[in-house]
Amino acid sequence: MAGVAVCGAMGRMGKAILAILGENPYGLTLSGAVEAAGHPLIGRDVAAVAGGGRTGVKVTEDPGSAIAAADVAIDFSTADASVRNAFLAAEAGKPIVIGSTGIGADQLERIREAAGKTAIVQSPNMSIGVNLMFRVAADMARVLGDDYDVEIVETHHRFKKDAPSGTAVKLADVVASALERNMEEVGVYGRKGMTGERSRREIGVFAMRSGDVVGEHTLVFGGIGERLEITHRAHSRDTFARGAVRAASWVLGKPPGLYDMADVLGFRR
Numbered sequence: 476m477a478g479v480a481v482c483g484a485m486g487r488m489g490k491a492i493l494a495i496l497g498e499n500p501y502g503l504t505l506s507g508a509v510e511a512a513g514h515p516l517i518g519r520d521v522a523a524v525a526g527g528g529r530t531g532v533k534v535t536e537d538p539g540s541a542i543a544a545a546d547v548a549i550d551f552s553t554a555d556a557s558v559r560n561a562f563l564a565a566e567a568g569k570p571i572v573i574g575s576t577g578i579g580a581d582q583l584e585r586i587r588e589a590a591g592k593t594a595i596v597q598s599p600n601m602s603i604g605v606n607l608m609f610r611v612a613a614d615m616a617r618v619l620g621d622d623y624d625v626e627i628v629e630t631h632h633r634f635k636k637d638a639p640s641g642t643a644v645k646l647a648d649v650v651a652s653a654l655e656r657n658m659e660e661v662g663v664y665g666r667k668g669m670t671g672e673r674s675r676r677e678i679g680v681f682a683m684r685s686g687d688v689v690g691e692h693t694l695v696f697g698g699i700g701e702r703l704e705i706t707h708r709a710h711s712r713d714t715f716a717r718g719a720v721r722a723a724s725w726v727l728g729k730p731p732g733l734y735d736m737a738d739v740l741g742f743r744r
């Protein structure tokens with residue numbers, strides 16, 4: 476059995492991952508559960524707070540020891556914590572799967588630096604459907620070219636802290652790069668007032684926050700006389716949690732480097 480340290484263990488995603496690890500998929504088992512310093516559940520057995528049989532694993536605020544004692548780490552906490560944990564994983568020579576979103580360009584650079592020393596899988600969306608959507612989106616953009624207006628709409632639960640979602644950001648980047656555009660120049664995040672006519676090259680990104688929606692993304696290509704849309708709807712967090720656990724199993728034994736779900740799922744071209 477290979478031990479997994481889960482960072483952000485008492486969060487929505489952390490608990491979904493703990494539940495899946497309880498089934499020991501791919502020969503993986505929970506070995507550590509890390510939470511933010513001062514979290515009220517520090518020191519409690521994870522089984523007592525997340526359900527399932529006794530694990531003997533207590534929630535800790537010491538990511539360094541938990542990662543060093545594990546074979547692989549899975550991190551769904553915050554962007555800042557994930558950057559720190561990437562370096563702790565690199566120091567300990569352990570691979571890490573990072574699912575946290577809201578990771579800025581500078582933070583991504585730091586994760587890339589840590590990936591010089593250990594294998595890191597980083598993806599804002601670990602579901603199979605969304606990763607297939609990334610691939611199909613690039614193909615659609617190349618075929619439709621500059622004649623179609625590209626807009627992206629995402630909806631998430633009211634508790635989500637960052638906007639637009641990491642998935643929407645990546646989807647926009649995928650389409651922009653297929654159209655040889657740069658989101659720094661063509662990204663439009665919401666519209667209000669006398670904005671004038673839409674420019675041909677802009678890519679619009681819109682974030683709705685509503686109730687308990689797990690995650691929905693629609694990519695729209697609007698032409699004259701027709702509109703083509705592709706939508707992904709996540710029904711539960713299980714799809715992300717299963718993808719993250721699959722990534723943890725895949726990354727064990729991989730050479731240092733920064734990987735994403737296209738590598739894990741074999742979608743890389």
Ligand SMILES: NC(=O)c1ccc[n+]([C@@H]2O[C@H](COP(=O)([O-])OP(=O)(O)OC[C@H]3O[C@@H](n4cnc5c(N)ncnc54)[C@H](O)[C@@H]3O)[C@@H](O)[C@H]2O)c1
Pocket residue numbers: 482483484485486487488489509510511512514551552553554556573574575576577598599600601602715
């Ligand atoms: N990649 C994906 O497929 C995917 C899917 C869903 C959510 N996410 C992202 O994963 C992250 C977590 O989402 P969530 O819905 O579980 O949020 P959440 O707020 O429910 O959980 C985050 C947990 O991390 C903990 N935390 C904060 N700082 C920490 C630290 N320094 N060390 C350890 N733990 C710390 C918090 O206490 C909390 O329990 C978000 O960034 C979210 O956008 C990614």
